[in-house]
Amino acid sequence: MKSFNICLLLSFISVSSLFAQETDTIPIDTIPIETKGLEIKLKRSPLPVRVGTLTFKPIRIAPVVVDEKVNYWKTATQIGIDVNQGAFSKNWRAGGVNSLAVGGMLNYKTAYSKESYSFTSEVRLEYGKVKNKDQLQKKTRDRIFWDNKGGLQLSKSWYFFGSVTFESQFDRGYFYYRDPKQNNEEKADLISKFMAPGYLTESIGFEYKPVPYFSTRIGTGTAKQTFMLDTAVINLARNPGNFGLRPPKDGRPAQTFRNELAFQVTSTFGEKQIFTNVFLYARYNMFIPYDRPLAHVDHRLDVTLKSKINKFMNVTINGVGLFDKDSDPEVQASQNLSLGFGFTFPR
Template identity: 30%
Template sequence: MIRNVLIAIVCLVTIEINAQEQKADSVKYWKGGGTTSLNFSQVSLSNWSGGGNNSVAGTFLFKGFLNHKKGKIAWDNTLDLGYGLTKQGDYKVAKSEDRLHLTTKLGYENGHHLFYTAMADFKTQFAIGYKDPLVQSVKISDFMAPGYLQFSLGMDYKPSDNFSLFVSPLTSKMTFVNDDALSHEGAYGVDVDEKMRGEYGASLKMTAQKKDLIKNVNGYTRLDLFTNYSENPQNIDVDWEFGFDMKINDYLSAVFKTNILYDDDIKYINSESIEEGPRVQVKQMFGAGLSYAF
């Protein structure tokens, strides 16, 4: 009887050890992490002779990654989220930041840090955007209006976790405008009353980051380029972002970033509602607040 019990205990322990070894073996091929921050600013005026408005603003930012590498197979995933609100005086609450960007890449290593790679890239925003955000009478964007989905096949040069250069001669780009009013206007390059536009061309995606450019200051950049083979291939769509994360201590940080966009399909509408063609778009943000890295 005792012998049978001992044999059963040994078998259970062996099964548990094997399960733990398999679990550890499967987890060791994964690497993940990210940073999240919540930034605030506030101005309060009382009998201020110089004039001005009371204001309060808050912005939530998140950047995360989850990568898998086993043998010659590499699977990289990144998620970039941002949402910010601001309130000035008696005006309505308006958004100051709004982004949802997900990228996934599956590659097969060919040696010399080169990977045959398939990539999917998705971009949109969370909420309604207005041309006049303080009054909010002219709607110009919403969730999936626009939304961009891009599929690419090409080569990825990745000498380290801090740098990647992906070049694709075969890229499919889909622009979605899932809003009836914006679709009816033919916004973001879709045909009038259509909600999707397909383009085929070539693309480039470069990402780089550098820790401790100077003490406690990290830098990063991302550059996305796309050209349409069949329509004005010389007019290249550009999405370039660069910025700095400045660490104050374990829980306080400051963030500065700039985003520069050019899309030949996005026409600038002036204050008199007259279309003036595409323009370079620039957004800058500086904030300080709570942060956490994992």
């Protein structure tokens, strides 16, 4: 038994020496690294290495879906409100009259553009009234304008277009005068109202649009309808032209509808900043009837100049020049200057 233990001990020492001799070593050269570099050498282990097969199981990853849609529509809405008020005491020696003026406007524009197709709809609504002491209420502005245009792009700057435009007013319009037979009291005669008259214009042709904010339509085929839905506004003494409609005569009723074919040119300068915080909008329309002399060509120019004081306050001046022999043989003009609040969506 003693000899067996001695033999077992000797065997253990032999095996330990064998493993000690086969231990991996890392020789490091003492030569400076800057000149020779660091060399590392590993001795292969004599122990058997078991080689196995690695099995990879694919993992399905759900694709990430981005729920985004392309919006081909662009919209813009402008709302403006202005108030003007003045008051004087009875002993105000500089003179003056108490007054209150209120006005508002709403401009809405939506545009669709995809590939070579486009559509634009623009609505411009304006209304304002003024009341001076001891005088009748009077309108300062009153307009309904709705323009719709579809286009097909032919080249970089030219389009084929078709448009429909509606124009009228909200409130009744009066001719004001003083009656000397009634102590010079102020009187008013009705001369217009909603859809008396009203205008509907259809046009097809070509449009030149070199930049996004300016365009000119050349309507080679244009039709214009004039409506007079209430003949009570017919007043030949105050409006001899009767908006181009035939008045009642020789037992014939008044004409309430008229259709004209014409050549039309419309140029629009969109609301664009021309100076710091100063924006300009202008629209010119020329209407040339095919069945009448050139003396009956109609012209209308609308100009709006707006200056932003701050984020919500604007100073706006509007001007309209109109030459239409069916309404008056002379050039008609109107102008309005206002200070008020303005909001634009989206901002």
